[in-house]
Amino acid sequence: MTVSLTEQRVAHVWRQLRGVIDPEVGLNIVQMGLVYDVHVRDATVQISMTLTTPGCPLGTAIVQGVERVVNELSWVVHTHVELVWDPPWHPGMIREESYRETGR
Amino acid sequence: MTLTAPPKPTTPTPRPADIMPPLLLPGEHFAAALAWLAVGSVGLIWIAPDLARGAFLTPRVVAVTHCFTLGWITTSIFGALYQLYPVVLGVPAKSIRVAHWTFWVLMLGTALLVGGAWFWSAWALAAGWVVMFAAVGGQSWNILGQRRRATRGRLIGLYVSGGHIGLGLAMAVVAARIGAELGWWSVGRLGVLNAHVHLAVVGFATLTAIGVGSKLFPMFLLSRDYRDRSLRWIGPLVLGGLVVSSSGALGNVRWLLQVGGLATAAGIVLYLRLAWEYFRTRTKPRLDPGLAHAAAALVFLALATSLGAVLLFAPSLNARTITAYATIGILGWLMLLIVGMYYKILPFLTWLHRFSPRVGKPGLPKVTDLISPRLAWSTLPLLAGGVAVLAVAVYAGSPVAAAAGAASIAAGVFLVVIQHVRLVTMERER
Numbered sequence: 001m002t003v004s005l006t007e008q009r010v011a012h013v014w015r016q017l018r019g020v021i022d023p024e025v026g027l028n029i030v031q032m033g034l035v036y037d038v039h040v041r042d043a044t045v046q047i048s049m050t051l052t053t054p055g056c057p058l059g060t061a062i063v064q065g066v067e068r069v070v071n072e073l074s075w076v077v078h079t080h081v082e083l084v085w086d087p088p089w090h091p092g093m094i095r096e097e098s099y100r101e102t103g104r
Numbered sequence: 105m106t107l108t109a110p111p112k113p114t115t116p117t118p119r120p121a122d123i124m125p126p127l128l129l130p131g132e133h134f135a136a137a138l139a140w141l142a143v144g145s146v147g148l149i150w151i152a153p154d155l156a157r158g159a160f161l162t163p164r165v166v167a168v169t170h171c172f173t174l175g176w177i178t179t180s181i182f183g184a185l186y187q188l189y190p191v192v193l194g195v196p197a198k199s200i201r202v203a204h205w206t207f208w209v210l211m212l213g214t215a216l217l218v219g220g221a222w223f224w225s226a227w228a229l230a231a232g233w234v235v236m237f238a239a240v241g242g243q244s245w246n247i248l249g250q251r252r253r254a255t256r257g258r259l260i261g262l263y264v265s266g267g268h269i270g271l272g273l274a275m276a277v278v279a280a281r282i283g284a285e286l287g288w289w290s291v292g293r294l295g296v297l298n299a300h301v302h303l304a305v306v307g308f309a310t311l312t313a314i315g316v317g318s319k320l321f322p323m324f325l326l327s328r329d330y331r332d333r334s335l336r337w338i339g340p341l342v343l344g345g346l347v348v349s350s351s352g353a354l355g356n357v358r359w360l361l362q363v364g365g366l367a368t369a370a371g372i373v374l375y376l377r378l379a380w381e382y383f384r385t386r387t388k389p390r391l392d393p394g395l396a397h398a399a400a401a402l403v404f405l406a407l408a409t410s411l412g413a414v415l416l417f418a419p420s421l422n423a424r425t426i427t428a429y430a431t432i433g434i435l436g437w438l439m440l441l442i443v444g445m446y447y448k449i450l451p452f453l454t455w456l457h458r459f460s461p462r463v464g465k466p467g468l469p470k471v472t473d474l475i476s477p478r479l480a481w482s483t484l485p486l487l488a489g490g491v492a493v494l495a496v497a498v499y500a501g502s503p504v505a506a507a508a509g510a511a512s513i514a515a516g517v518f519l520v521v522i523q524h525v526r527l528v529t530m531e532r533e534r
Binding site: 023024057062090 | 123124190193327456468472
């Protein structure tokens, strides 16, 4: 597999992740800064992400949502979502332009 | 590589939701609390003329006050703690079954105390106290011991424990009053009332709100770069000050009352400064109705604290001024704050249980879509304006204006209840 194809797939995954919305804040998890890293190797996607708080009641639903949207990509065979707490998420990680984009 | 992929295995993921209580547990608390709020708001119209006379010791005033303090505030706090402890401290209640039982015991105790006060039956009040003791004991056993197992949020756990100490002291003080009513001993009526009200409203409810709010406010406002080191001082100042001022009130030692009162007021001022920081450093540009209600509640807390500090040094105390002070503290601060939190928590819980399996699918509503913004915004002027009118009318001694203020509060409460009933029916219809 060429490097450019991998980069293309990583971009596809990031685009898919924008479909997972935090229902309380109204921003997607990429805008929220919850996704730390996306790694693609062949047909396997490894996502490193966090939640706004370790006990977030939405945690399971968001992780399942991430798996669902990534698995919609035809080339994906395996998705691995790793929840990490370091660095801990804070509101400063929200992308500055996010609220302007959504008009909120 | 083929375009037709085989079934895609997914990795096992941590499930933070596993330690969440069943929806029924906070749900029954919140539903009952809303019912008590509705009863209390109707009763408020009934007692408005008494309030305008400054007759805060009449049985029906005591009864309606407890619809708010026990029925609305305490029931809401108990329900919220079952939901929030797993999120904030990472530990659930020890036993869901005991929690359900505790809820029903709490309801029985509240009904006995409200009914006992309304008909002024000392034996019903005593029975209500015993039942309430069992409810608070059950809830404390279920929640407080878990703090030792907490993986995070220990400071918040300390605030909740401190709040329960305030509640226990408030109950001990009022037991002395009930015993006096039964003729077992004699105690000073006003001193007991002073200590009981402050220990319950400030020691229990406010301290718990400060602790839990230190998590909820930054989370809802997305506050950043604020310093919350003052939390180390606020709790000891508030609770320590209350113990001293209550001793002064019970022993009729004025300087002790003043020193303790000032310490408590200093703690509240520190908290107001921290709350201002939460709002000032928020990432969310616009306030939603829930947070606007909470902001208005904080304004009333500032007013109550100022008035309380003035009353500490007043040469003589006017019954109507005291009643206005209690109105601002109980209705303006706590009632409004909890209404604001309901606008945040109840739609979220509904969303969580109804829509969370569909995360990532298109067309999913947001939490804010589950309530009508127009209705939610309309309750703010009705409730906050109603409390302001009621407090001024009580201070001025106007029964008509007091009734108008109470009617405005009742109208606001009616809209609050309607919206939450719609939340439940919406869940059934979809």
